[in-house]
Amino acid sequence: MTATLADVAARAQVSPATVSRVLNGNYPVAAATRERVLRAVDELDYVLNGPASSLAAATSDLVGILVNDIADPFFGIMAGAAQAAIGEERGAREKLSVICNTGGSPERELTYLTLLQRQRAAAVIVTGGALEDPEHQAAVGAKLARLADAGTRIVLCGRPPLPGDSVTATLAFDNRGGGRRLTEHLIGLGHRRIGYIGGPTERTTTRHRLEGHRAAWTAAGLALDDLVVHGSYDRRSGYDGVLELLRRDPELTAVVAANDTVALGACAALRDRGLSVPEDVSVGGFVDLPFSADAVPALTTVRLPLYEVGVRAGRLALGLEGAPPGGLATVHGELMVRASTTPPRTGRPSRSSPRP
Structure with a gap:
């Protein structure tokens, strides 16, 4: 009624x-x-x-x-x-x-x-x-x-x-595909101690990107060292997440972040622990936000064409563009390799406390 x-x-x-x-x-x-x-x-x-x-x-x-x-x-x-x-x-x-x-x-x-x-x-x-x-x-x-x-x-x-x-x-x-390509990049550089800072566990985006990360380990024939923490999609989560990852594994050589904002927080925490990016720890993000290419070092990330997708959504909403076949279009990300990732160096000293 x-x-x-x-x-x-x-x-x-x-x-x-x-x-x-x-x-x-x-x-x-x-x-x-x-x-x-x-x-x-x-x-x-x-x-x-x-x-x-x-x-x-x-x-x-x-x-x-x-x-x-x-x-x-x-x-x-x-x-x-x-x-x-x-x-x-x-x-x-x-x-x-x-x-x-x-x-x-x-x-x-x-x-x-x-x-x-x-x-x-x-x-x-x-x-x-x-x-x-x-x-x-x-x-x-x-x-x-x-x-x-x-x-x-x-x-x-x-x-x-x-x-x-x-x-x-x-x-x-295609969050799974993007997550997989980023981790494959790090594995290809020689990293085997990779920490992952995911977003909120209740979001589909979080699950799909993490599934891609795990799929890269499987595809490489490696045993998954599932070193994962979760938080919000913000800088604080990246900062706190790295501290927790270093607590679990002080010899960490790379970090995959849920998005670029989280990645910048991770980089800040690494600097405060006396570790340099990427010489001591490589860091990768996701999305390729406008500031990512101008960060120091420039951030390796997976580029999602946010503006282009937004424009297409607006046109579809007005009926100016026909719907894709089956009503679904999968938008793939592009791996942007920049200065924040490099092969791991051997003999890195472990530092688990802030700079004086």
Whole structure:
């Protein structure tokens, strides 16, 4: 049975008038109350009646772009490129694109999809890795299916494909292949004591890149020394991760980082331990963010064409480009070999404490 505004009010334990204020945005509402109402909207899958909504006439001009963290260049570059592609269109195709920053919250991701459904968005672009949670993935799939049924174009950008036919197109990064190529590079240089700093364990991106790393060991016929730590996709995780890896193996000769930001944190920790990159420890990253080539030393990494993929996602969202065969395009990374990796040197002194 279709949920009503009164049902939302009862679930959120507020008055129907408060629900109306939150949904229409025409009156100040306390942040905690607003979150409670939006959570009830999400849980009940409440959608405003189209003819009764003053927003209905404008909804075909809206494109929503979901990101985990707009301050993270990985998401910012893709979202900015998609927004630029959407903004190039004029006339009947012109759309208003909005960035929906979830902060990595599964609840906010679902709420944004509900709000975009309520406003009858013309298209939705979902960026980045997915949460490794079957219940949440099923909920996202259901939300996207409802959007698609209403005529919304759905584009997954840098995200694994979903089952079903609700998605217009999926542009998926080959994170496994990129992770494998980076570790193969280090093994080819002669490294056998390689530490790995992964991202959050609950993200598909983390699992796929780590699977590629492990596959490189298997392909080389080597016994896997699974020296792995996990953290966030930020500099602090790289710094703390290296300290833990050195604690476990003071003779470490190489580090693979979850992304370039993590890699820079790893390099800082190595310097603070009196170790040089790459003479003492080689470091590799992932993504090839704009600063990576200008780091000292320049960072070896796997380049993902974030801008190009973002532009393509924007064009797909507007229907300016046909969907790839089967709706899925796999985007491969390119290994960028730079100065942060070199063959290991023998007889490196072990240093496990900071410089004086």
